[in-house]
Amino acid sequence: xxxxxxxxxxxxxxxRALARAITLxxxxxxxxxxxxxxxxxxxxxxxxxxxxxxxxxxxxxGKSTFIESFGMMLIGQGLRVAVLAVDPSSARSxxxxxxDKTRMERLSxxxxxxxxxxxxxxxxxxxxxxxxxxxxxxxxxxFDVVLxxxxxVGQSETVVAELSDLFLLLLAPAGGDELxxxxxxxxxxxxxxxxxxxxxxxxxxATRTCADxxxxxxxxxxxxxxxxxxxxxxxxxAVEEQGLDAAWTEMRALSDWRRENGHWTAxxxxxxxxxxxxxxxxxxxAQLDTPQARAEMxxxxxxxxxxxxxxxxxxxxxLAFLREG
Amino acid sequence: xxxxxxxxxxxxxxxRALARAITLxxxxxxxxxxxxxxxxxxxxxxxxxxxxxxxxxxxxxGKSTFIESFGMMLIGQGLRVAVLAVDPSSARSxxxxxxDKTRMERLSxxxxxxxxxxxxxxxxxxxxxxxxxxxxxxxxxxFDVVLxxxxxVGQSETVVAELSDLFLLLLAPAGGDELxxxxxxxxxxxxxxxxxxxxxxxxxxATRTCADxxxxxxxxxxxxxxxxxxxxxxxxxAVEEQGLDAAWTEMRALSDWRRENGHWTAxxxxxxxxxxxxxxxxxxxAQLDTPQARAEMxxxxxxxxxxxxxxxxxxxxxLAFLREG
Numbered sequence: 053x054x055x056x057x058x059x060x061x062x063x064x065x066x067x068r069a070l071a072r073a074i075t076l077x078x079x080x081x082x083x084x085x086x087x088x089x090x091x092x093x094x095x096x097x098x099x100x101x102x103x104x105x106x107x108x109x110x111x112x113x114g115k116s117t118f119i120e121s122f123g124m125m126l127i128g129q130g131l132r133v134a135v136l137a138v139d140p141s142s143a144r145s146x147x148x149x150x151x152d153k154t155r156m157e158r159l160s161x162x163x164x165x166x167x168x169x170x171x172x173x174x175x176x177x178x179x180x181x182x183x184x185x186x187x188x189x190x191x192x193x194x195f196d197v198v199l200x201x202x203x204x205v206g207q208s209e210t211v212v213a214e215l216s217d218l219f220l221l222l223l224a225p226a227g228g229d230e231l232x233x234x235x236x237x238x239x240x241x242x243x244x245x246x247x248x249x250x251x252x253x254x255x256x257x258a259t260r261t262c263a264d265x266x267x268x269x270x271x272x273x274x275x276x277x278x279x280x281x282x283x284x285x286x287x288x289x290a291v292e293e294q295g296l297d298a299a300w301t302e303m304r305a306l307s308d309w310r311r312e313n314g315h316w317t318a319x320x321x322x323x324x325x326x327x328x329x330x331x332x333x334x335x336x337x338a339q340l341d342t343p344q345a346r347a348e349m350x351x352x353x354x355x356x357x358x359x360x361x362x363x364x365x366x367x368x369x370x371l372a373f374l375r376e377g
Numbered sequence: 378x379x380x381x382x383x384x385x386x387x388x389x390x391x392x393r394a395l396a397r398a399i400t401l402x403x404x405x406x407x408x409x410x411x412x413x414x415x416x417x418x419x420x421x422x423x424x425x426x427x428x429x430x431x432x433x434x435x436x437x438x439g440k441s442t443f444i445e446s447f448g449m450m451l452i453g454q455g456l457r458v459a460v461l462a463v464d465p466s467s468a469r470s471x472x473x474x475x476x477d478k479t480r481m482e483r484l485s486x487x488x489x490x491x492x493x494x495x496x497x498x499x500x501x502x503x504x505x506x507x508x509x510x511x512x513x514x515x516x517x518x519x520f521d522v523v524l525x526x527x528x529x530v531g532q533s534e535t536v537v538a539e540l541s542d543l544f545l546l547l548l549a550p551a552g553g554d555e556l557x558x559x560x561x562x563x564x565x566x567x568x569x570x571x572x573x574x575x576x577x578x579x580x581x582x583a584t585r586t587c588a589d590x591x592x593x594x595x596x597x598x599x600x601x602x603x604x605x606x607x608x609x610x611x612x613x614x615a616v617e618e619q620g621l622d623a624a625w626t627e628m629r630a631l632s633d634w635r636r637e638n639g640h641w642t643a644x645x646x647x648x649x650x651x652x653x654x655x656x657x658x659x660x661x662x663a664q665l666d667t668p669q670a671r672a673e674m675x676x677x678x679x680x681x682x683x684x685x686x687x688x689x690x691x692x693x694x695x696l697a698f699l700r701e702g
Contacts, residue, residue: 088689089687089689089690089693092687092689092690093686093687093690096684096687099684181689184688185689188687321682321683321684322682324678324681324682324684324688325678325679325681325682327681327688328677328678328681328688328691328692328695329674329678330688331688331689331691331692332665332674332692332695332696333662333665334692335692335693335695335696336661336662336664336665336696336699337658337661337662339661340657340658340661349654349657352653353650353653353654354650356649356650356652356653357646357647357649357650358646359421359424359646359649362414362417362418362421362513363509363649363652363653363655363656364413364414364417364506364510364656365414365417365418366653366656367653367656367657367659367660368414368660370653370657370660371657371660371661374661
């Protein structure tokens, strides 16, 4: 594959080239990894930036409908929208991999939209890296907004927050008691809480839930990256396409303020530091993941189990094995 | 230091040599680490095994008093007892480091007892490794029982369970609601639950609490390493020295059964495998912990933050730096 040519096609906004490049960054083959790295280096030079929006919400909250309605609204304003997912469970459940395009039927037919399901990896670390690289590819392809969605399994919110400029939390209307169900750590990540399903019978419940969360947000510690009034809670109806424009106005106000006050750049720099550290640790541990290393680990593990070597001596031998590589 | 001589003194039961050897395994200096490894290899040949008893309990449950009373009882039976601690927080609080000997005043004066506070490390990984090696040293020095205590901060119970032949959970008398406070994972580790303070006004509450926990234990999944009737709940009074002998009888019954049925050996083999894996991962990541590596990490992290390198390329350069090391 000619990497320079592929890069140029991505920069020209070619969706097929983008899809192919994402497949390349998702590959675990060594030669593909090397090609992916040189492609990303090539594209980084273009310096294009999208607004990266992280989105979390438990199943049933209407996330797909929200992404579809919100994405269609953005496209209606002339913007190009990419949708990526971080779902470490999808490799096992299989569900969302096939489902992503069918559950966003209108959006997936738009030329200004690009939808890519979560890479099928069981390790969150692998999903994180590949999603991060897919985000960079979408930016290089000239998308204005990249939505990064997660189902909120374990640590996946942290991954999405470390990939995003803004973090949205989508919630369902609920009684006051259920407010407790949202973990404090997730609340603290949110720039905007959107209470969905503010329509029909649930409209008044949604309004009350929104007020509850607005109150809860006011109790959180003030963050330097927030202008007055943020983080904020709003009601939306993805089904009736209500409140989406107001939510978008808030997102733009927040991101403009952060750009003007240096927080946007500082946040991206901090994220790059974070991912660099993660990459280094991941690469160090990945040395254990070759067939040769696994065989040697097995051998030494058995020697330690049988008391022929102390765990420390066995570990030293393993390190020597890796050094000789 | 003459390592063979130090080893021989430990094998003869010399407490000062033991204390000195533990200081050696706690050192982070490379030459000390190498000496410690060769000392441990030397001592492993002797093949001595103590009964390693893990003990967890929240502050205020009377853990120190229990260890003192229980330890004195064992010494009264002619046994030699070592007490070690896993407390990753002690480096910060400073509390238990100085406090260990004063809070077990009688035991610390006994020649058949050896008390060693938790190594002052902020990383649980470091504490775990050093405690594991200290356990081996105590075994080589001929102690019959090694008590490994933890305050139950985060993952420290797992560490202690992976170092122990038996795991005790010390609890205070409490209402039924508070039973929920003990995490299921901790309950599942326990071989014996001891409800302390079964004396004076709390005696009947302790009996009821014990029955509650006995009921809860029966609901847990049956483990292959348990004979009929285990895990068990008992009441004790550390202050009045009641029930300690009965608890010791249960511990011996359990460990005898496990020895006879191969579970003792299988468990220690499994633990050796576990610690080998931990050691390898720890050693791989420890490559980042030298002044040179930290300086290079800083340089590349800044390059990634400023966008001069992608996180992946910066990580690749870091790995190359470590390989050339």
